Amino acid sequence: MGLAARSIEIALVNNKRQFIKPRRSERKYRAIIEAAKKVFSQKGFYNARVSDISDQAQIASGTIYLYFKNKDDILATLFDETFRRIGVEIESSLNKCSDSREKLSNFFSIYLNVVGSDKYLAELIHVEMNQATKFMPEYRELYFQCVMDILLDIIDQGIADGVFREDLDSKAVAGMIFGVLDQMCMLKSKNGRGQNTKGLASLIESIFLQGIEESKGYAGAKQFTASLL
Amino acid sequence: MGLAARSIEIALVNNKRQFIKPRRSERKYRAIIEAAKKVFSQKGFYNARVSDISDQAQIASGTIYLYFKNKDDILATLFDETFRRIGVEIESSLNKCSDSREKLSNFFSIYLNVVGSDKYLAELIHVEMNQATKFMPEYRELYFQCVMDILLDIIDQGIADGVFREDLDSKAVAGMIFGVLDQMCMLKSKNGRGQNTKGLASLIESIFLQGIEESKGYAGAKQFTASLL
Amino acid sequence: MGLAARSIEIALVNNKRQFIKPRRSERKYRAIIEAAKKVFSQKGFYNARVSDISDQAQIASGTIYLYFKNKDDILATLFDETFRRIGVEIESSLNKCSDSREKLSNFFSIYLNVVGSDKYLAELIHVEMNQATKFMPEYRELYFQCVMDILLDIIDQGIADGVFREDLDSKAVAGMIFGVLDQMCMLKSKNGRGQNTKGLASLIESIFLQGIEESKGYAGAKQFTASLL
Amino acid sequence: MGLAARSIEIALVNNKRQFIKPRRSERKYRAIIEAAKKVFSQKGFYNARVSDISDQAQIASGTIYLYFKNKDDILATLFDETFRRIGVEIESSLNKCSDSREKLSNFFSIYLNVVGSDKYLAELIHVEMNQATKFMPEYRELYFQCVMDILLDIIDQGIADGVFREDLDSKAVAGMIFGVLDQMCMLKSKNGRGQNTKGLASLIESIFLQGIEESKGYAGAKQFTASLL
DNA sequence: TATGAATGAGCTTTCATTCAT
DNA sequence: TATGAATGAAAGCTCATTCAT
DSSP states (O other): OOGGGGOHHHHHHHTTOOOSOOOSOHHHHHHHHHHHHHHHHHHOTTTOOHHHHHHHHTSOHHHHHHHOSSHHHHHHHHHHHHHHHHHHHHHHHHTTOOOHHHHHHHHHHHHHHHHHTOHHHHHHHHHHHHHHHHHOTTOOOHHHHHHHHHHHHHHHHHHHTTSBOTTOOHHHHHHHHHHHHHHHHHHHHHTOSSHHHHHHHHHHHHHHHHHHBSSOOHHHHHHHHHTOO | OOGGGGOHHHHHHHTTOOOSOOOSOHHHHHHHHHHHHHHHHHHOTTTOOHHHHHHHHTSOHHHHHHHOSSHHHHHHHHHHHHHHHHHHHHHHHHTTOOOHHHHHHHHHHHHHHHHHTOHHHHHHHHHHHHHHHHHOTTOOOHHHHHHHHHHHHHHHHHHHTTSBOTTOOHHHHHHHHHHHHHHHHHHHHHTOSSHHHHHHHHHHHHHHHHHHBSSOOHHHHHHHHHTOO | OOGGGGOHHHHHHHTTOOOSOOOSOHHHHHHHHHHHHHHHHHHOTTTOOHHHHHHHHTSOHHHHHHHOSSHHHHHHHHHHHHHHHHHHHHHHHHTTOOOHHHHHHHHHHHHHHHHHTOHHHHHHHHHHHHHHHHHOTTOOOHHHHHHHHHHHHHHHHHHHTTSBOTTOOHHHHHHHHHHHHHHHHHHHHHTOSSHHHHHHHHHHHHHHHHHHBSSOOHHHHHHHHHTOO | OOGGGGOHHHHHHHTTOOOSOOOSOHHHHHHHHHHHHHHHHHHOTTTOOHHHHHHHHTSOHHHHHHHOSSHHHHHHHHHHHHHHHHHHHHHHHHTTOOOHHHHHHHHHHHHHHHHHTOHHHHHHHHHHHHHHHHHOTTOOOHHHHHHHHHHHHHHHHHHHTTSBOTTOOHHHHHHHHHHHHHHHHHHHHHTOSSHHHHHHHHHHHHHHHHHHBSSOOHHHHHHHHHTOO
16 A cells, blocks of 8 residues: 555545534634643643633633534544644655655654644643543544554565564554654753754654664764754 | 662652551552552543442442542552552662663563553553643652663663763653653553563664664674563 | 721721622522522521522522532622621611610611511521631621621720710620620511511610610610610 | 429420430540530531541540430530530529529529530530521430520519519520520630639629619619629 | 523542441 | 441532523
8 A cells, every 4th residue: 555545635535534624713713723732731631621722712612612522622633633734744755755764764853843843732742642542532543543654654665675674563663653752742842942853853863763774883874864854 | 879879768768758558458459459550541540430440449439538548649659559669670670780781671671561561551651641740749750750760870871881872862762762661561461461572572672772772783682682581 | 996997898998808799690699699598597508508509599500609619608608798788787877876875776776677587597697607607718707897896886985985884895795785686586587577576676775775874774765765666 | 384393304204305325334425525525616516527526535436326326416415415414503503592683693603604614615505506406306405495494484483573574575585695695605715714704794694684673773783793603 | 603601410529327347 | 345447328519511692
């Protein structure tokens, strides 16, 4: 299965879900999403009240239910939108390169860029996503699956091409990568913006690429890494 | 500061917390903890009712409050006990080896063994621990900090000894390691027990050790890894 | 300190409490107060459930918490409003007379009128007020103190003017007066309305005024008393 | 109906209630009563836990139920015993005098002595007795009724003998007297023991006797009062 | 569309009472 | 008798969701 089959837009059709909700006012819709991101991040999904979000968004609490089915739906949508954006960015980036190492590196950069540069988002994913994935019937992690599939493809292709070690279980590696990216986004978002960002991205890349690559030396990885971000 | 200074038992004293609670019946206390582990893991902390736990433990709901201050305290205690156990096991294991690579390897094995062999525990840590750490005033993650400190020491010592790359930020690496261990425990606990366990531990070790070690080749790491677990 | 300084409205300012709560619907607010008066009076504060009040007021139980902080607050507010009303009525009445005996008599009449004509209120004050005063942190008996101060002033002024015996401890006398008024309100409210009311008021007045007055004979007091109410 | 018919012991028989409960250990029984008096007085009946009483009495909470039917029964018994004691003391005192004024005076003194010299008891009666009387099925106020009857008899006899004003409603006056005694006991118990006690008793007596007596002057009452206590 | 007052289901926690020892 | 661990009913309060305006 090529990337096309998992393409973000096709995925929509396959999963028979209308991502594009009936939004009366795009502006208000975004205000709710942004308010929820901040509120959920600061108080936690369960501790946050719907009225906290409406307060933050400066609308009435009832209005939220014109845009979202319920409280769960807000978080689910927030995550879905995030991973849709990541997926779209990565897909378009992957078209520009064929090397697996480069693809992986791009994947890291984009994820770190999208999630790690948004303090509230990084916290939210760190704290709530595992819960949401497991217990929220609303959240079917449609777009997260797309992103995960892209990553799996990169790894599998790399193994097939002899660029990555053949003894790797791609699912395990993909899990590790998400575990690590999550931690790095937390670090990055906490340290504010700046030099540090590149350092973290490089760190992940150098460690992972060195570890995954077939007998590559440190120096090479370092050089490669240095050119990223 | 040597390991001794962070020793689990000393930590107790330093933190002025009596971990040993007044337990009327050790058996009932354990029953509650185990029931909570299962219930929280399956339904999620917030979705689980206290009465779910008492039902599972086959006691009256009020009895829980003879052993725990409140619902939060159950989860906090559960995590604290878990990391205390991990900390104790790791500390005693570290006494037997001085090599940083070996220490790190032992750290991985023990963590994977304790958490990865308990499906409910692995899920619980994966799903609830970040929340608990952030939002539960009850949970001061006393023992998690001990375990984290041990890991930081291993890394720092490795760097000092020239065994690990000197460009590493030990906190970032430690964060990555926990992120990865969490994912691996989930995988391991899902796949049931068996051969797979060793595979996962080896996978982490080979990837991390190769990546972290100063210009080591793959073969050496593999041989070293093979001797573990 | 003249009466003005203890004026009800000034008291508000001094105590920095906004008595006027944010009431969404004055009608509903009153319905809750009235329902609570009846329910608390009949079942007792502790035996009464919040849902008893909401049932009586024909609203949802949750609605009560839009108007009151908690169950305690309902009773505290009820008492506060009652004594505010008494205080306001007494203050305006006192402006019309300068004679201490007349003032005291007016005080009796108004108290008996406000409390003694409301069976539920009389019972409630009789049964719950001492408790509330002692154990309810919510209830700071703001307006009761105002009323008490007014009474103390009347007594002190009477003593100063040589109208009342000089050997009186005004606080003790004030306490006695409230003790007696409470009993009389109970009697009055039980006997239904009618002639009896005047009889009770006169009884208290004749007994107290005779007793308090400086060597007045019975006849004079009786004549004075007869002209009241 | 003479006093004999209302005698404390006969009352017992008439009401078919065995006041003397099956007490296994008189000492422990008393300890519970005393502990309850203190605890109820300080925390309030409803706020006090049965275990507070057992803690105070230095026994196990379960033991209380060997001596009392339930929490209510403790308070009911406490009140019953108190008024039994008052009733017995008053009855024996009344045998020594035939003058209504003297009887009333003795009544005041004894009540003030028994209740006013026990801080906890005074508070308890002040705060909880009206509640108990109204809402506690356990508390049938047997002995309080006896004491009330004695008071009513004194008043009625005084009126009949032409010593007290004939326009008095004896029930209303009795109510007033209890209302006043309650307040005075509170004052007395707060001010500690000493001279003050006599002052309060005298105050009540002088006010009431003057007010109640048929055209007596102040001086006479004062002299009479001075000889009391 | 937007509001926000009203709803009421549902939960944690307390504590009087019981009962096995 | 005495204990105190265990029980479980009961209720105050919250807050997601609805709906009349």
